[in-house]
Amino acid sequence: MKQKQILFLHFSYWLLVLSKNIFAIITSQNVNIDILNLTIFTASFLGFYVNYFFVVPKFFNPKKLYFTIVGFFVGVFFFALFRYSLEEILLPKIAGFRNYAEDTSFTYYFYDNVYYSSLTIFVSTSLWLFTYYSKLERERSQLIEERKHAELQALKTQINPHFIFNSLNNIYSLVYQNSEKALPAIEKLGELLRYTTKDLEKEFIRLDQEVGYIESLIELEKLRIGNPELLIVEKKISQSGVLISPMILVPFVENAFKHGDFRGKGFVVSISEDMGKLNFYLQNFKITREKDKVSGIGIENVRKRLEILYPKKYELHIKETESEFIVDLRIDLSV
Incomplete structure (x- = not known):
């Protein structure tokens, strides 16, 4: 798959997510909920691309499925970390409120965000795998074409000497007969x-x-x-x-x-x-x-x-x- 098509998939996903958030903000009459929609979107965006560029490439191993599963939860961890930083550390200082109760532990926060982050991390992982296997297929096709080209060139070099050998035999016969x-x-x-x-x-x-x-x-x-x-x-x-x-x-x-x-x-x-x-x-x-x-x-x-x-x-x-x-x-x- 071409790079433009991969970018189009990314753009389409985020356009869909952004449209959903904009609709939620428009229909909501609660400013605090509007702010939380933005924090979730920001955490999703950051978690998506940290997972896409760093976590999945590091943990993906087609021969060891448990590595990929561990990688999924590492992706969830980063999503929860970003959201926790925004909603439980930054928001109280800026807006004077938080999303969870003040004594909420990060362990509970992580556990609770497995559900909220699952779609984001799943799509991020799926797009990376899709890009990865598309690249493998493209490289495999290129290798096949290069091998075909090399084989064809080898076959052609066999044809030409064979023709020369036959023709020289004929001319030798004519010269011999004067x-x-x-x-x-x-x-x-x-x-x-x-x-x-x-x-x-x-x-x-x-x-x-x-x-x-x-x-x-x-x-x-x-x-x-x-x-x-x-x-x-x-x-x-x-x-x-x-x-x-x-x-x-x-x-x-x-x-x-x-x-x-x-x-x-x-x-x-x-x-x-x-x-x-x-x-x-x-x-x-x-x-x-x-x-x-x-x-x-x-x-x-x-x-x-x-x-x-x-x-x-x-x-x-x-x-x-x-x-x-x-x-x-x-x-x-x-x-």
């Missing part, structure tokens, strides 16, 4: 690295930027594939301003190229967005071979990031057979 496609491939990789270096630092980028990255990646991969016409990309984006976390979709495409069978076969990527609802579909054929131990890094990254960034706002279905790999991802990107 292919004329090697230099354009290096240039395209440089463009993509500049893109990822810039956008991975951001929490969110435009969806069309993420799609543009995928298209550039596919263009890079086409340089090493004999039948690039088999790489089918379909896209339909209705709102260019829709935001998405960078590198959410890319690992699926990387995985398809790393493990895909392009010998007379290709793959299909379909990306559509309508009113903030993203549909991503990928289908490719796999090369039958022993599974690479690091191949799942990108996919597992995506699962973790989706759970952190879009809890209950996404559906991810992956179907994998001996020869085929299908990804069907739906994310609600609307704010």
Whole structure:
């Protein structure tokens, strides 16, 4: 809860108490009673904030309830002390009268004021506890957000080296073959690295930027594939301003190229967005071979990031057979 809301609760309580006292003074025809209303209000105010700022913070212990109970009676003690000082010491000297009989002991005064002070001390303690637990909840939420941010940054740093490793393998193959496609491939990789270096630092980028990255990646991969016409990309984006976390979709495409069978076969990527609802579909054929131990890094990254960034706002279905790999991802990107 924000500080302004806490202050509003304090203000509302005292406005209610003050209104009650003003009404009592207006309707009363006894000056002495009017003065006693003021002394009770003053004692309540002083007792409230001594309890709020000093007593409860000192005695509150969620693991030891008796500490809190002792603290309650300490708060009552201060209320009684303030009222006793006003009504039994100050008033006789100033106004010539007192509230209790002259020989009333402080012990009896304290006992009698348990009733009068209970509401004040209860509200004071309750507001402190409310503020205390609101602060704990705010700090807990902040820690969770910081942990999420740190985890996301760690996951992103895993994605980028994985992509570089895959691309360098492809370019190495072109250079080894003395292919004329090697230099354009290096240039395209440089463009993509500049893109990822810039956008991975951001929490969110435009969806069309993420799609543009995928298209550039596919263009890079086409340089090493004999039948690039088999790489089918379909896209339909209705709102260019829709935001998405960078590198959410890319690992699926990387995985398809790393493990895909392009010998007379290709793959299909379909990306559509309508009113903030993203549909991503990928289908490719796999090369039958022993599974690479690091191949799942990108996919597992995506699962973790989706759970952190879009809890209950996404559906991810992956179907994998001996020869085929299908990804069907739906994310609600609307704010």
